[in-house]
Amino acid sequence: MLSLAELTNYFSSRNIEFKLEYFSREFFVVKFEDSFNPEKIKDLGGTIKIGEIKTTIPNEVVKEAFLSKNKQAQKKIVELLAGSSISKMMTKTTKKLLFGVSVYFTDNAFSHFSGQIQRFIGSSIKKELEKSGISSNFMGYTKDRKAQLSNVEVLKKNLIENQSEILFCIGKKEAWVASTVAIHNPFEFQKRDIYKPNQRKIFGMPPRLARIMVNLSGCNDGKILLDSFCGVGTILQEALLEEVMVVGVDVNSWCVKAAEENLDWLSREYNLSAADYRVVQGDVDRLTEKIGVESVDCIVSEPDLGPALKDFPTVPYAEKIIEKLKPMFFRFIEEAYKVLRPNGRLVLVTPYIRTRSRQAVTMPVDEKISSCGFRRVHSFSREMFNEELNIGQLVHTATLIEADDRHKIGREIHVLQK
Ligand SMILES: C[S@@+](CC[C@H](N)C(=O)[O-])C[C@H]1O[C@@H](n2cnc3c(N)ncnc32)[C@H](O)[C@@H]1O
Numbered sequence: 001m002l003s004l005a006e007l008t009n010y011f012s013s014r015n016i017e018f019k020l021e022y023f024s025r026e027f028f029v030v031k032f033e034d035s036f037n038p039e040k041i042k043d044l045g046g047t048i049k050i051g052e053i054k055t056t057i058p059n060e061v062v063k064e065a066f067l068s069k070n071k072q073a074q075k076k077i078v079e080l081l082a083g084s085s086i087s088k089m090m091t092k093t094t095k096k097l098l099f100g101v102s103v104y105f106t107d108n109a110f111s112h113f114s115g116q117i118q119r120f121i122g123s124s125i126k127k128e129l130e131k132s133g134i135s136s137n138f139m140g141y142t143k144d145r146k147a148q149l150s151n152v153e154v155l156k157k158n159l160i161e162n163q164s165e166i167l168f169c170i171g172k173k174e175a176w177v178a179s180t181v182a183i184h185n186p187f188e189f190q191k192r193d194i195y196k197p198n199q200r201k202i203f204g205m206p207p208r209l210a211r212i213m214v215n216l217s218g219c220n221d222g223k224i225l226l227d228s229f230c231g232v233g234t235i236l237q238e239a240l241l242e243e244v245m246v247v248g249v250d251v252n253s254w255c256v257k258a259a260e261e262n263l264d265w266l267s268r269e270y271n272l273s274a275a276d277y278r279v280v281q282g283d284v285d286r287l288t289e290k291i292g293v294e295s296v297d298c299i300v301s302e303p304d305l306g307p308a309l310k311d312f313p314t315v316p317y318a319e320k321i322i323e324k325l326k327p328m329f330f331r332f333i334e335e336a337y338k339v340l341r342p343n344g345r346l347v348l349v350t351p352y353i354r355t356r357s358r359q360a361v362t363m364p365v366d367e368k369i370s371s372c373g374f375r376r377v378h379s380f381s382r383e384m385f386n387e388e389l390n391i392g393q394l395v396h397t398a399t400l401i402e403a404d405d406r407h408k409i410g411r412e413i414h415v416l417q418k
Contacts, residue, residue: 003046005379013218038182045211051178055084099164100139114147198258233259248279318361
C-alpha cells in the first residue's frame with residue numbers, strides 16, 4: 001500500500017498521466033499515457049523491479065495449464081510466448097546467454113506451482129532461443145526456493161543489460177508476461193545509510209522509507225522541504241537528491257552538526273554542485289520564529305515515537321505513551337501549518353503501537369489537523385484505476401501504516417495539505 005501510494009503521489013506531482021490496470025500486494029500494472037523512463041526507479045523507495053509488458057494470457061488458460069496440467073492450455077502458453085517479442089529482445093552475448101524467470105501471483109492457489117511455472121516458462125524460452133541459434137542457460141532453482149530472482153541476483157548477473165529476466169505475473173483475470181527493464185539498486189541506498197559520516201542506530205530511518213516519504217510530499221525540483229525533527233538528516237539527504245532545497249531543524253545540537261556533515265558528504269559523493277541546504281538548532285515549539293511564516297513548500301518529519309520497548313505493551317501502557325507525546329505532536333501540527341505556504345504539504349509520522357492484545361494504539365490527530373485547517377490527502381482516487389477493477393475501500397485510505405511483525409512501535413504516516 002505504501003509503495004502504491006508513493007507511486008500515485010510521484011506520478012501526480014510530476015503530471016505523469018497513468019492508469020492502474022491492476023494492483024495486488026505482489027505487483028502493480030500501470031498504463032502510461034506517454035512513455036515513462038524506467039531509470040526513474042532510482043527516485044523510488046518502494047519499487048523493486050520495473051518490467052515492460054510483452055504479452056498477456058487469460059487466467060483460465062494459466063489455471064488450466066498449471067493447476068489442471070492441461071496439455072492444450074500449456075501449448076497455448078508456449079504459442080503466446082513464441083508470438084511475443086520476449087526471446088527476440090534478449091541480447092545475444094558472446095558467451096551463453098543467461099536468463100531467468102520470476103513468478104508473482106495474487107491467488108495463493110499458485111503458491112505450490114510457482115516452481116513448476118518457472119521451469120515451464122524457462123524451458124519454453126530456451127527452446128525459442130535455440131530456434132534463433134542462441135544457446136542459453138536458465139537460472140533454475142531448487143524446489144525449496146521462492147520462484148523469484150532477487151534484485152541483487154538480477155543486478156549481479158547483468159540481466160537488465162541483456163533484457164533477460166522474464167516476469168510472469170498472475171493476476172485475477174489475466175497474467176502479464178514482462179521483461180525487466182529497471183531494478184532497484186539496494187547498494188546505492190545502503191551506501192547512503194552506512195557510509196555517511198554520522199549515524200544513529202536507534203532513531204535512524206531507512207533511506208528507502210525516507211525517500212517514500214519525500215515522494216508522498218510531492219516535493220520536487222526547486223521547492224523547499226523542511227524536516228523539523230531532522231536527526232542525522234536521512235530525510236534531508238533523500239530530498240536533496242531530488243534537487244529540492246532543504247532545511248533541517250533539531251533540538252539536539254549534536255544532530256545539527258551531524259546532519260550538516262552528512263549533507264556535505266552527500267553533496268560531494270553525488271556531485272550535487274547546486275545543493276542548497278541548511279540545518280539549524282531549535283525547538284519545534286518555536287518553529288515559526290526560527291523558520292518564518294509561510295516559508296516552505298513541504299514538511300516531512302518523524303518526531304520521537306516513544307521509548308524503545310522490549311515487549312509488546314498492554315493497552316493502558318500504550319495509551320500512557322501516547323498521552324505523554326501528544327502535547328509535542330499537537331504543538332508541532334499547529335506550528336507546521338503556520339510555516340507552510342498555501343497548498344503546502346505535511347507528511348507526518350505518528351506512533352502506531354502494537355499491543356499484547358494485538359489492538360493497535362495510535363495518536364488521535366484527526367480533530368487537531370482539521371481545527372488547524374489541514375485536510376487529508378488521499379493517495380488513491382477512483383479515476384486512477386481501470387473502471388473494471390474492484391478497488392474496495394482503497395479510495396478511503398486515510399493513513400499509511402509501516403509496521404512489520406517484529407516492531408512494537410510502527411509508523412502511521414499522514415499526508416496533509418494546507
Ligand atoms: C526520530 S528522530 C528523527 C530521525 C531522523 N528522521 C533520522 O533519520 O535521523 C527525532 C529527532 O527529533 C529531535 N527532537 C525531539 N524533540 C524535538 C523538539 N521538540 N524540537 C525539535 N527536535 C526535536 C530529536 O533530537 C531527534 O533527533
